[in-house]
Amino acid sequence: MKWSLNLGRVAGIKILVHWTFVLLLGWVAITEAQRGSDIPTIFLAIGFILSVFLCVVLHELGHALTAKRYGINTKMITLLPIGGVASLERMPEDPKQELLIAVAGPAVNVVIAAILWLVLPPLQEVPADEFFMRITPANFLYLLLFVNVVLVLFNAIPAFPMDGGRVLRALLSFKLGRVRATQIAANLGQMLAIFFVFVGFFYNPFLILIGIFVFFGAFSENMIVKHLEFLRGHSVREGMMTNYVTLNPADTVRDALDKLLTGSEHEFIIEEEGQVLGTLTRSQLIQAVKQEQMSTPVSKIMSGEVKTFNVQDKLSEAYSELQKSKAPLYPVLENGQLAGVINSDNINEFILIQSALQH
Incomplete structure (x- = not known):
């Protein structure tokens, strides 16, 4: 991807960070400064964002390394402000393989959350809203646990290009075939995307961005599978x-x-x-x-x-x-x-x- 910084390789897979990721870090630093935070607090907030995206990289590596078991290589993993993207050469047409690849990413976040749950002392009471508003040394790992749980739940949404959409497509493919399963999963994804955009206008503009991303991701996936079906059996x-x-x-x-x-x-x-x-x-x-x-x-x-x-x-x-x-x-x-x-x-x-x- 253009304008991306190469951070190195893991298991032969390039890890890239898009330049827009710097905007996210800058926005976090400016927000903390406007709150009156000192330099150590600003760096702690930036460190938290970097920790979250480390979890995102591990999530994408879960997909990539599982795909590698089935002979599918991954060229790169790119970090964007809205998350990570693993560029697999292709998705398997075998529903079982696609199911395992799709589940592998969120499974990594489940493992991370479980480890943090086991090592952190239990909270004595339900956290107040202020607990989630500012990163401190005391709540850093608790919030990281919370983010990993959110990543699992977010990716469970049955809409392309989220993992839940691929899981749904894989499960439907066992009975309906890949083309029909993709159509159903894509249509559901687009309906959810429209809902996100609608809610975003009233509550959180970030949901509008997510809705647009989901809508076109679902549309693109549906079209590609249809095209491949038309080409099947032809040289x-x-x-x-x-x-x-x-x-x-x-x-x-x-x-x-x-x-x-x-x-x-x-x-x-x-x-x-x-x-x-x-x-x-x-x-x-x-x-x-x-x-x-x-x-x-x-x-x-x-x-x-x-x-x-x-x-x-x-x-x-x-x-x-x-x-x-x-x-x-x-x-x-x-x-x-x-x-x-x-x-x-x-x-x-x-x-x-x-x-x-x-x-």
């Missing part, structure tokens, strides 16, 4: 383009610009005798023009590291890869030779056609 050969423009490695930037202006292509495959050598995007061409490299061979400015698909690969896998990488296009090979290209637009058109055929 890359069926969704690739066979009419496309290629460049020879000896062609110049000027030659590429001519093809860019006279055709509809924005990206090109660089190939020689059917062997893919690289790709060239419009932005790379424009950059070469700015640097007055009109006579430079495209082989000098192309991207040489190219992921390819085979004509027999699953079209659903190509779709998932394009969604994940945001790459403009991929070459498609047959017996090691260039046979076509595939991009998101063409797959979306294939989905549109399949949708029309099934109605």
